[in-house]
Amino acid sequence: MNEPEDSLEARLKRMAGDLGFADCRICRADEPWAAGERLEAFVERGHHGEMGWMETTLERRKAPTAMWADAKSAVMLAMNYGPPASPLPQLEMREHGNISVYARGADYHDLIKKKLKQLARDFAETSGEEVKVFVDTAPLMEKPLAEKAGLGWQGKHTNLVSREHGSWLFLGAILTAAELQPDEAEEDHCGSCRACLDICPTDAFPAPYQLDARRCISYLTIEHAGPIPAEFRAPMGNRIYGCDDCLAICPWNKFARTSAEHKLWARAELKLPELEDLAALDDEGFREVFAGSPIKRTGRNRMLRNVLIAIGNSGEPRLVGGSVVPHLDDEAPVVRGAAVWALSRLDMARFESERARRAGDESDEGVKAEWALTPR
Structure with missing residues (x-):
């Protein structure tokens, strides 16, 4: 108008x-x-x-x-x-943690x-x-x-x-409280397109225009405090904070321009952090790395849980000794449980060895259940 x-x-x-x-x-x-x-x-x-x-x-x-x-x-x-470019190709960089744009x-x-x-x-x-x-x-x-x-x-x-x-x-x-002249509402231009629905790795849309947050990777990695449900761990891939798939695939993005707001792209180190580096963060290191970022509000334990799931999906057994096994002794049960799962994915022999040595001493019921699960 x-x-x-x-x-x-x-x-x-x-x-x-x-x-x-x-x-x-x-x-x-x-x-x-x-x-x-x-x-x-x-x-x-x-x-x-x-x-x-x-x-x-x-x-x-x-x-x-x-x-x-x-x-x-x-x-x-x-x-x-x-x-500057679609974030979807970065999902293949399995040794790096993918953070929502x-x-x-x-x-x-x-x-x-x-x-x-x-x-x-x-x-x-x-x-x-x-x-x-x-x-x-x-x-x-x-x-x-x-x-x-x-x-x-x-x-x-x-x-x-x-x-x-x-x-x-x-x-x-x-x-x-001002009585302002309203603009015209926008019409729906999605048409028959299903790209955003079909790309979702966890089938979080029960129907078009409906989201079940309980299945959404953004919800699971940011809002959900407990262990990631087993069925969603492999589909998470290297996504450690949020998920852009349904946004990034939208055909209307062909008209989008790179943001001119430089502060949104000023922290280059947050683009694709290495999982190995993130796994080494203690609480102080986490707060330092993510100072000024919305990620800081998630907290170190939740982030480490996500990082360990991503490590389990990385296909890199070399990360077991330095990035996974140390977290089997982490103070936070949600981190220990994720480390157990990651170990089961990357090194079966080491998993069986550690299970025989540790499972009987575990005090948390959730982590005990992780040790009892059949590796997959």
Whole structure:
């Protein structure tokens, strides 16, 4: 929608562009929508897994006005984080840990929130209206709002897709009490394409536009705290933090451009870290390596669990002595259990030897179960 150049909406979008946002669109925040019902069904099916906060904040998530009763408009912002090339070929680099594209640079929460706060402050001063800022950490459904505002549409992988930026967009939101002119909602342009559904290594989509987080590698490697369920370990491959498969295969990415935000690509050492180096990290080393990265919030134990699963999938027996066996004595049961599995995959003779020597002394029931499993 074309606003007059001196309108509040036009000035807001110009400010957003000056701050580096790829797009800025507006929608009503106080209208009924179906997204709340879809979220409720998602939780009722148990597809949220261990993300209990989705259940406890369900009522607040179901509508923007449940977050803030005075909200009239939602200003939706998109920041392009398009990578220089498709990350899919890196899945074959089995001695390296594959990190989801969004987490290879600076923490996007900090990056976007700083810009959002500046935009919200300027808008509030200009309009005299109240505002509230949201970046993925509050119970607000950004993707349905972004679709309603016209930034893109929620594809069959449930993520936002843009005709200009493909599937590589960070989202932020500003709710305001201002009555702003809304933009037109975007239509679904997925058509008959199933690429994102068919590439999923763990069949995490029970149907188009539905995700079962309990089967999703992004959920398993980041949100899930316990052992990785056995059926998903081999499909994880070298993915140690997140999974980009469904995003990277999207045909609309042919229109995407490499992000111009240098902070998203400033940490080259996070692109493809070697599994051997990651396996050697203690808690202090983990915090040092991933300082300023969203990965830091996952914690050392969860990351080491993922790294050991990736080592088990690497096909490299040379990693057993220095990277696997030392973690059979790790203080964290989730790490010990992953080390047992990795050993069973890489060196059967060593596995049988260590099982005979250690299994009887193991105190954790979960790790005992790992030793008892038939190696595969």
